Amino acid sequence: MSDPGLALAGVSAAYRGATVLHEVDLAVARGELLVVLGPSGAGKSTVLRVVAGLEPVTAGRVRIAGRDVTGERPGRRNVSMVFQSYALFPHLSVAENIAFGLEVRDTPRAVARERARAAAETVGCAGLLDRRPAQLSGGERQRVALARALVREPDVFLLDEPLSNLDQALRVQMRAELRALHDRLGATMVHVTHDQTEALVLADRIAVLRDGRIEQVGTPDEIWRTPATTFVARFVGSPAMNLLPADGPLRPGGDPPPGVEAGGMRIGFRPEAVTLDAADGTDATVDRVEVVGEDAYAYLTLAAGHPVVARVPAARRPGRGAAVRVAVHWPDVHVFHADSGRRYAP
Template identity: 55%
Template structure:
């Protein structure tokens, strides 16, 4: 296990700044997930930690040692890529042992390391097979096993499940989580899938345009986002963001809001800083699961345009072609059909407030 310190890390390609002065401390044994939209710099940041991309400015330290200019082989890391990169003419056992053989490890020691990793990954029955005789999930396990046998301080995963179908992704996600529990190693995982981030990470790093937007546990990012970007990126389906206008303040400092899109007036939402000045026009954030079936103190009437039924849960969409379309989650069996009006209530304590440029209030 090892801790990692990134200090004022920057990366430019010519005039284009891809990573913008990132500071990040990763504790030994953590499972950190870099998440963000395509082009945000998450894979580049991972490759800088691995030594596969040169650092323009700043430092990378592992266990207190500056490895900014060190070769990848000297950093104590192992990397698993999106592509399996297995040698087709070699067996599973030979693929897993090849790196150790190149490093000069004695044969018996290599075989013991491969056997131990194969037992951890349930690959023992497949050691004599060639990659073409394996499923996609089995091939990815072989790629992970090739990393495990090196006994690295740090595992780096660059979107390793992107090539798998939905069922295999779920299975492999559970296997990687189990692997982290068993090995206790420091792991950094890159994905654009926020579900993977939420289910795997001890802490998540949300990136946008080469900067860290927020860094924290999955629960912290979900329940207390710093800005509208993080609130919109974390959570599935996405948070509802609708215009609201301040009509006054309560004695306790809550903002009284009129929300025409939801047919609400006088909705009292407490901002983070009750005494701070706020603009009159705001954005109200309400997650789909925070609509409660039936009327309440703050009742909304939503006309169902499309309904998705997923068994134990259904999602009601109002006019999904509009920017301010609303999504509502309904638990259990429901008789709602397209064209029906659905009555639901919201709790002001579940709502978020943002300025129009995305700053959390």
């Protein structure tokens, strides 16, 4: 990457004596929206806090806009952070909340208020400038928090699960607005979430984090179509990817890829790759069925006891307890090493 807006090189960090980030290498291009995705406790928020200077590193370097900021105080790093809780001052108006960061840095009051108004217009909350946070909805508070981050004109925006407190409908709306805002500004953004759908929709690239280590970095399409590990394969996708022993009872049809016959492999395939009632399929029993609109998810148990999930049209879903025959074909199958969980690479 020739021109990173943000780079972490071999960064480790500890909390109460326990290492929570392990030699993380991560580069974010100028103008890129990178989403850090992972479960609770993976170290996602710690990545943001290390970049912001709120947590020290025990090893490695942090560079922002080409400048080494590893030892610099938070106020000198020129980053803006949007928190899950919004962190608005309840006694200040919207205009005062947005302008607060400028005024404490001795920006002339008139200049700060004009920049606050411009930022409010950018995120669609210019009509709320005289209100207090208690008079705002969750979506309106989120826009104010974004405007407060925007007004500082930072080198990097850091967003710590900013949509998680919103209801589902508003979350869908706000993530579309956030993506549109990024595209208008051409800003460098790092967005943390545990929501895989949010990551796939928002990101230019996704960094999947597990136990303080990077599992994979790639475009949403790469993360979905070529997961690097069994963890990524199962974390991204709902229901999760099916994983079975490669030498188990389900043998996909056609010519297998190299390495599968060598032993010590697992095969993975998504629920939409499964066919039921195939003439050459493996016997299975339907345990339960979940209907989601036009689709249904059939939770099956193969004759040998392995679980499999299949996505089928809701109108043609099998009943609980039904006997079916399960098939999947090699082009739809991913192959992983059983011991390491890494994707097989011939």
